[in-house]
Amino acid sequence: MLEADGLRKRYGDTVALDGVSLKVGPGEMFGFVGANGAGKTTTMRIIMGVLSADGGEVRWNGKQAGHEIRRRFGYMPEERGLYAKMRVAEQIEYFGTLAGMSAQAAHRSSDALIERLGLTERRDDHVDTLSLGNQQRVQLAVALIHEPEVLVLDEPFSGLDPIAVDALAGVLAERVSAGVPVVFSSHQLDLVEQLCDSVGIIKGGRMIAGGTVAELRARESRKRLRMVVTGAAPGWIDRLPGEIIAKTDRPPQGDPAVEDHDSYDEVILAPSDDQEALRVAAQAGRVRHFAWQEPSLAEIFREVVA
Numbered sequence: 001m002l003e004a005d006g007l008r009k010r011y012g013d014t015v016a017l018d019g020v021s022l023k024v025g026p027g028e029m030f031g032f033v034g035a036n037g038a039g040k041t042t043t044m045r046i047i048m049g050v051l052s053a054d055g056g057e058v059r060w061n062g063k064q065a066g067h068e069i070r071r072r073f074g075y076m077p078e079e080r081g082l083y084a085k086m087r088v089a090e091q092i093e094y095f096g097t098l099a100g101m102s103a104q105a106a107h108r109s110s111d112a113l114i115e116r117l118g119l120t121e122r123r124d125d126h127v128d129t130l131s132l133g134n135q136q137r138v139q140l141a142v143a144l145i146h147e148p149e150v151l152v153l154d155e156p157f158s159g160l161d162p163i164a165v166d167a168l169a170g171v172l173a174e175r176v177s178a179g180v181p182v183v184f185s186s187h188q189l190d191l192v193e194q195l196c197d198s199v200g201i202i203k204g205g206r207m208i209a210g211g212t213v214a215e216l217r218a219r220e221s222r223k224r225l226r227m228v229v230t231g232a233a234p235g236w237i238d239r240l241p242g243e244i245i246a247k248t249d250r251p252p253q254g255d256p257a258v259e260d261h262d263s264y265d266e267v268i269l270a271p272s273d274d275q276e277a278l279r280v281a282a283q284a285g286r287v288r289h290f291a292w293q294e295p296s297l298a299e300i301f302r303e304v305v306a
């Protein structure tokens with residue numbers, strides 16, 4: 001279990017972290033989300049020991065993390081950190097030896113990662129001639145070369161095309177299934193929702209929400225109903241009990257259930273009385289859809305950071 005407990009950090013008058021805690025268990029993928037400047041990078045740097053905290057502690061399997069323990073962590077820093085003029089394979093192996101591997105072991109591990117990450121044709125290219133996506137693959141290989149027990153990745157998916165996202169996500173999923181805790185930050189909330197077992201939302205240096213996406217959903221204050229009603233006379237929406245979050249009278253293109261002459265209304269409602277909402281809709285027209293709608297992580301995020 002990776003634990004950060006009550007991390008504090010100031011830069012002059014700026015309070016960057018005000019008691020940040022998180023826990024990531026074996027084989028858990030933790031998504032770290034927050035607005036720009038919320039404190040994600042500072043937290044990850046402190047976990048990795050590249051920045052010292054003013055207070056709080058980082059623990060790995062119950063022990064305070066010092067230099068020896070952190071050597072077994074893998075890290076993708078936000079500022080990246082590859083040697084531009086080194087060749088791909090040479091670079092990955094070099095970082096392996098820095099992490100304490102023998103040259104032979106680093107070579108073997110680098111070869112396997114190069115193949116796994118689709119870099120075989122680039123292995124002898126200088127890093128500065130690679131596309132952003134390929135540089136990021138090299139950076140991930142550098143983080144993985146010594147088979148780390150923990151992975152901490154600062155925005156590993158930023159700027160990547162969908163194929164590169166899939167390649168990285170596939171490799172991370174492998175590490176997770178091997179029992180490695182993975183922490184990564186991202187502004188791509190759809191991706192976080194898709195990949196992560198748990199999520200932490202940070203704002204102004206404090207963790208303001210955390211848990212599985214399902215738990216965050218359950219805590220979301222406003223439950224929403226999505227309804228589609230056709231053939232209703234104008235004005236019925238005003239009779240719905242609760243707050244209208246969104247509405248449209250434009251049917252989705254090519255929906256065979258909607259006939260040309262029918263009116264179409266799609267409403268997202270935060271109801272004060274769901275049964276009354278159903279009665280109003282049924283009296284107004286044909287109810288084609290009436291169901292609770294799960295908010296996406298992006299909607300939950302907007303709600304909790306507001």
Ligand SMILES: Nc1ncnc2c1ncn2[C@@H]1O[C@H](COP(=O)(O)OP(=O)(O)OP(=O)(O)O)[C@@H](O)[C@H]1O
Pocket residue numbers: 011014015016034035036037038039040041042043
């Ligand atoms: N070296 C520094 N000197 C002074 N202030 C800093 C320094 N590094 C970070 N900060 C401040 O600390 C706060 C947290 O920054 P941090 O980089 O951790 O946020 P972040 O969540 O990673 O943001 P982003 O999503 O933009 O990467 C911000 O107010 C930032 O301006």
